[in-house]
Amino acid sequence: MFRFRGLFGRLLGFYLLIVVGTLGILGVLLSRLLQDYFFAAKQQELVSKGATIAELAGPLFQPGADQKEAQQHLAVAGRLLTGGALIVDRQGQLVDSIGQRPLVGTDGRTSCAVCEQLPELMAAMNGQVVTRTGYSPIFHESAFFAAVPITDRGAVVGAVIMHSPVLGLRDTIVHTRLLVFGLALAAIALSTLLGYFLARSVADPLRRMSRAAGQMAAGDFDTRVPEKGTDEVGQLATALNRMSSSLRETIQSLSEEQSKLSHIVATMGEGVIAVDRAGHVLMANPQAKAMLAGQQGELTGQALADGPLAAAFHQAMSEGKEATISLPGHDGTAVLQAHISPTAVEGSTVGAVGVVQDVTELQRVEQMRRQFVADASHQLRSPLTAVQGHAEALLDEVAPDAATRTRYLASIVRDCRHLNRLIEQLLDLSHLESGQAKLTLKPVAVPALLHRVVDSVSDAEGQPEITLEAATDLPPGLADESYTEQVLLNLLANALRYTPPDGQVRVWARTESQHLLIGVTDTGKGIAPEHLPRIWDRFYRAGETNKDGTGLGLAIVKSLVERQGGQVSAESRLGVGSTFTFTLPLANR
Numbered sequence: 001m002f003r004f005r006g007l008f009g010r011l012l013g014f015y016l017l018i019v020v021g022t023l024g025i026l027g028v029l030l031s032r033l034l035q036d037y038f039f040a041a042k043q044q045e046l047v048s049k050g051a052t053i054a055e056l057a058g059p060l061f062q063p064g065a066d067q068k069e070a071q072q073h074l075a076v077a078g079r080l081l082t083g084g085a086l087i088v089d090r091q092g093q094l095v096d097s098i099g100q101r102p103l104v105g106t107d108g109r110t111s112c113a114v115c116e117q118l119p120e121l122m123a124a125m126n127g128q129v130v131t132r133t134g135y136s137p138i139f140h141e142s143a144f145f146a147a148v149p150i151t152d153r154g155a156v157v158g159a160v161i162m163h164s165p166v167l168g169l170r171d172t173i174v175h176t177r178l179l180v181f182g183l184a185l186a187a188i189a190l191s192t193l194l195g196y197f198l199a200r201s202v203a204d205p206l207r208r209m210s211r212a213a214g215q216m217a218a219g220d221f222d223t224r225v226p227e228k229g230t231d232e233v234g235q236l237a238t239a240l241n242r243m244s245s246s247l248r249e250t251i252q253s254l255s256e257e258q259s260k261l262s263h264i265v266a267t268m269g270e271g272v273i274a275v276d277r278a279g280h281v282l283m284a285n286p287q288a289k290a291m292l293a294g295q296q297g298e299l300t301g302q303a304l305a306d307g308p309l310a311a312a313f314h315q316a317m318s319e320g321k322e323a324t325i326s327l328p329g330h331d332g333t334a335v336l337q338a339h340i341s342p343t344a345v346e347g348s349t350v351g352a353v354g355v356v357q358d359v360t361e362l363q364r365v366e367q368m369r370r371q372f373v374a375d376a377s378h379q380l381r382s383p384l385t386a387v388q389g390h391a392e393a394l395l396d397e398v399a400p401d402a403a404t405r406t407r408y409l410a411s412i413v414r415d416c417r418h419l420n421r422l423i424e425q426l427l428d429l430s431h432l433e434s435g436q437a438k439l440t441l442k443p444v445a446v447p448a449l450l451h452r453v454v455d456s457v458s459d460a461e462g463q464p465e466i467t468l469e470a471a472t473d474l475p476p477g478l479a480d481e482s483y484t485e486q487v488l489l490n491l492l493a494n495a496l497r498y499t500p501p502d503g504q505v506r507v508w509a510r511t512e513s514q515h516l517l518i519g520v521t522d523t524g525k526g527i528a529p530e531h532l533p534r535i536w537d538r539f540y541r542a543g544e545t546n547k548d549g550t551g552l553g554l555a556i557v558k559s560l561v562e563r564q565g566g567q568v569s570a571e572s573r574l575g576v577g578s579t580f581t582f583t584l585p586l587a588n589r
């Protein structure tokens, strides 16, 4: 229910104060006015009655007039008075006393012992009409007085002193005042009631609006206040409702933006960490948490753990400059790079945002590229140096005889061939690995292909015998024919090179569960277990020193097979032989 405080109480209070104040002042003024009016009217009445009585009393002062009759007239007139009248002669002697309480002396005559004490008597003797309200020494009470002179042919012969007790009039005034007071009370009661409703009509909607505003502040923007009337309060309600819905729209679009943003931050590949000026983490996406697990705690809500990352954040914020640092990853092998930018609002730094990237793969690729350039230059340098040496020797005619010169020339030719092969294979490999080499996958009849390849290499003298084992009904593989041919040629070249002439080389193909398996098995010198895992690397030659090979053959094989969707593998026992296999997808799968 309503408590009498707040706007409601104040409104009602002021309202009542005004009503009571106004009515109070009005009441006092009114009763004063009434009293004055009553008094004036009474005195007026006394004066006019006094004049009549003075006329009637005239014969009393005329020798020879009928005194008896005059006294009778006066007695009748006296009966009409509320108070009384004294008729006094010039010497101040009481001539007659009429009215409600006539003065009767001890001698049976009227007498007035105190008439001289009446101040208005003197004025009346001077021919003036005077009125007074005051104490009556005759009746010992408050009374109205009026003194009217009695004249005879222009001369003042006596005076009539009218008097009337105030008491009667007082009652009338008290009654009137009570009436005014009662009316004021009624007015106050009525205006209290009206004021109550007025205050309610203002305070109620305001209270409702204040409650609605509170709910809005708490995030409930569906709150509406009833829009009653078109006055200021009604307009305020309309404005509040409009504000509520526009706030809701704004907040909705803001939160949509924010969720979009946090979705982006959550799904991006990099880790993102935002910290405040004191270095407390405000936000960290899951990637950042995963990357920094181990070196940082929960991240969100706490300060960054002491270390290079925290130091870099502080440096970026204190210098207002971006900073980049490298960090070890959680498993020790990974390498992270953090790029930190300070965030400034109106020129002052309020925090910083760090983007953490896992650069392990990038660094590995970069390392590989560097290694490759170093290896390639190394591989190219030795034959080139040899060529240069022999050529210079020939130029300087250091070689003593024709046979030596021929040997030098033969060596130069051999080195040049090697260089050529090396460059050719390097180009092939780079072509393959850059993805530029064209790949045409189609069903390939593997037995026929094997035949063709084996035929192309088997007519040389002094090389091991090559046998072929492949069922003619082998299902076709899905492959690029020229790729597969190159793979087989490389494998066969190795088998022939690393197998003594009395050895055996077997080329075979069979179906495995999901694919074709093609192999080249030899009875050659084999590969030591420590070399086996690395033979697919570029330039890796398993301790081989002869100048025929480049160490690129198997790297090319691996690349070719994998581009066709297959896999390579090698098994070998030192002194027993080796088996190199690769797979091809089946064409009809």
Ligand SMILES: Nc1ncnc2c1ncn2[C@@H]1O[C@H](COP(=O)(O)OP(=O)(O)O)[C@@H](O)[C@H]1O
Pocket (backbone or CB within 6 Å): 494, 495, 498, 499, 522, 524, 525, 526, 527, 535, 540, 541, 542, 543, 544, 548, 549, 550, 551, 552, 553, 554, 555, 578
């Ligand atoms: N059939 C094989 N028997 C023995 N060793 C082999 C065989 N094939 C390859 N290797 C070893 O693997 C190394 C890498 O082979 P490859 O990449 O073809 O280079 P290369 O140009 O030396 O043949 C060879 O140098 C050799 O040591």
Ligand SMILES: [Mg+2]
Pocket (backbone or CB within 6 Å): 490, 493, 494, 549, 550, 551, 552, 553, 554
């Ligand atoms: Mg080779």
